[in-house]
Amino acid sequence: xxxxxxxxxxxxxxxxxxxxxxxxxxxxxxxxxxxxxxxxxxxxxxxxxxxxxxxxxxxxxxxxxxxxxxxxxxxxxxxxxxxxxxxxxxxxxxxxxxxxxxxxxxxxxxxxxxxxxxxxxxxxxxxxxxxxxxxxxxxxxxxxxxxxxxxxxxxxxxxxxxxxxxxxxxxxxxxxxxxxxxxxxxxxxxxxxxxxxxxxxxxxxxxxxxxxxxxxxxxxxxxxxxxxxxxxxxxxxxxxxxxxxxxxxxxxxxxxxxxxxxxxxxxxxxxxxxxxxxxxxxxxxxxxxxx
Numbered sequence: 001x002x003x004x005x006x007x008x009x010x011x012x013x014x015x016x017x018x019x020x021x022x023x024x025x026x027x028x029x030x031x032x033x034x035x036x037x038x039x040x041x042x043x044x045x046x047x048x049x050x051x052x053x054x055x056x057x058x059x060x061x062x063x064x065x066x067x068x069x070x071x072x073x074x075x076x077x078x079x080x081x082x083x084x085x086x087x088x089x090x091x092x093x094x095x096x097x098x099x100x101x102x103x104x105x106x107x108x109x110x111x112x113x114x115x116x117x118x119x120x121x122x123x124x125x126x127x128x129x130x131x132x133x134x135x136x137x138x139x140x141x142x143x144x145x146x147x148x149x150x151x152x153x154x155x156x157x158x159x160x161x162x163x164x165x166x167x168x169x170x171x172x173x174x175x176x177x178x179x180x181x182x183x184x185x186x187x188x189x190x191x192x193x194x195x196x197x198x199x200x201x202x203x204x205x206x207x208x209x210x211x212x213x214x215x216x217x218x219x220x221x222x223x224x225x226x227x228x229x230x231x232x233x234x235x236x237x238x239x240x241x242x243x244x245x246x247x248x249x250x251x252x253x254x255x256x257x258x259x260x261x262x263x264x265x266x267x268x269x270x271x272x273x274x275x276x277x278x279x280x281x282x283x284x285x286x287x288x289x290x291x
Contacts, residue, residue, distance in 0.1 A: 004093055004122025008082050011118040015082055022118045029099025033156035034110035036060035037097035039251045040079070043126050045088030046288040048280075049214050051076045053251070054096055056153065056214065061098045063152035067112040068098065075119065082121050091126045093252070095119065124252075129277055132257040132268035133174035133248070135188065137237060138164040141179050142186040142209040150208055164189035175248070177240065177261060180209040185235045191250030192216040193258075195235070195243035196272045202239070203249075205232045215280075216249045222279040228272075245270035254280055 009020045029035040038060065040053040054075035058068035070078075075096050086092055096119045100110030140163055143150060148157065168176035168189065177193065180186040187193055187210045194203045201223055206212035223230050240246060245266050246258035255277040259268035269277070 004124040006123040008121045027101050028103040028110050035099035035155040040094040042083050042092040046284050048284040057096050060152035066115045069115050093122045093124045127253040132259040134260040135177045136168050136173040136262050138176035140164045161189045186210045191248040196245035200229045202231045247273040
């Protein structure tokens with residue numbers, strides 16, 4: 001089931017209206033989990049870092065032992081073609097994806113040369129500058145590369161995120177703040193996380209247990225260019241309880257304020273969170289104007 005509306009799907013060389021069927025019952029991707037995807041956003045007539053999202057999809061495919069079949073620029077061009085009917089006023093989630101159609105002789109390993117590509121566009125509203133969420137701890141943790149494919153944006157990773165999110169929602173919170181295997185803060189169930197203390201910004205160091213997001217990297221670059229001190233470092237849950245502000249970073253919302261973490265309350269949005277959003281939108285508009 002899709003979570004957006006007004007869906008368009010690129011598959012088998014052409015655009016289709018609606019949420020069309022693309023997988024077969026015997027496809028390796030549906031019963032052995034060999035699927036990867038990426039997500040970009042179209043809003044206000046802009047698609048920030050679209051090419052980088054497409055390039056990451058190819059890296060994810062390679063990490064999942066599949067052979068990419070599309071150049072990043074080609075994927076981006078297909079996406080822009082499909083976005084044209086929506087118009088600049090629409091907010092759209094852009095999701096290119098690969099999966100393996102066939103497996104090896106015993107079925108477990110994907111046959112790398114059997115990679116299938118599709119791209120789905122779904123109209124989904126962007127959260128506003130005033131939207132916020134709440135966080136709680138979860139008993140589930142982020143895995144390591146030795147136990148699963150942490151270096152891919154793989155569908156197979158998301159059941160672990162889902163159980164974090166469901167646990168948090170059952171406790172009455174909007175999202176889960178998750179630890180890595182060593183007990184240090186890694187990210188939330190759906191996004192990277194930042195905290196602010198005494199005007200400086202801190203985010204968990206990318207240690208291979210979570211995807212260091214493209215939007216995360218963009219925020220760090222924008223903030224440093226604007227004169228802020230940004231630290232990628234080891235952070236504990238106590239650090240977040242002592243923070244002045246907390247915000248989330250991801251493709252879906254770009255910036256989302258946090259108003260509470262397990263009883264600790266923050267301004268939402270706080271002044272730095274507002275600045276992060278302002279810097280991102282300024283950068284995105286400038287980047288779009290150059291195209």
